[in-house]
Amino acid sequence: xxxxxxxxxxxxRPAHKAGAMDEHIQAIILxxxxxxxxxxxxxxxxxxxxxxxxAEETLAAMITNALRDATAGRGHSVESTLNNAxxxxxxxA
Numbered sequence: 001x002x003x004x005x006x007x008x009x010x011x012x013r014p015a016h017k018a019g020a021m022d023e024h025i026q027a028i029i030l031x032x033x034x035x036x037x038x039x040x041x042x043x044x045x046x047x048x049x050x051x052x053x054x055a056e057e058t059l060a061a062m063i064t065n066a067l068r069d070a071t072a073g074r075g076h077s078v079e080s081t082l083n084n085a086x087x088x089x090x091x092x093a
Contacts, residue, residue: 024070025067025070028063028066028067028070029063029066029067031066032059032062032063032066033059033063036059036062039055040055040058040059042055043055044056044059
């Protein structure tokens with residue numbers, strides 16, 4: 001699986017040292033990935049393109065929400081973002 005802490009830490013980085021904002025963004029994304037529900041992790045590895053796409057879209061939405069919350073200064077934690085995403089998934093199931 002390409003999504004995980006190892007992937008985030010080994011992706012191409014610019015030659016300059018990452019600034020505080022880059023580190024903050026990476027920490028937010030890493031937090032979302034680490035707390036991703038098991039069904040998302042499992043479905044990211046699925047052979048069925050539709051299942052995989054649903055998991056990718058869900059993870060992207062979770063990351064987007066976490067970044068939006070952080071940049072809006074709402075004080076929402078990654079956990080609250082994940083709980084909201086889990087609720088949406090349950091409602092759509």
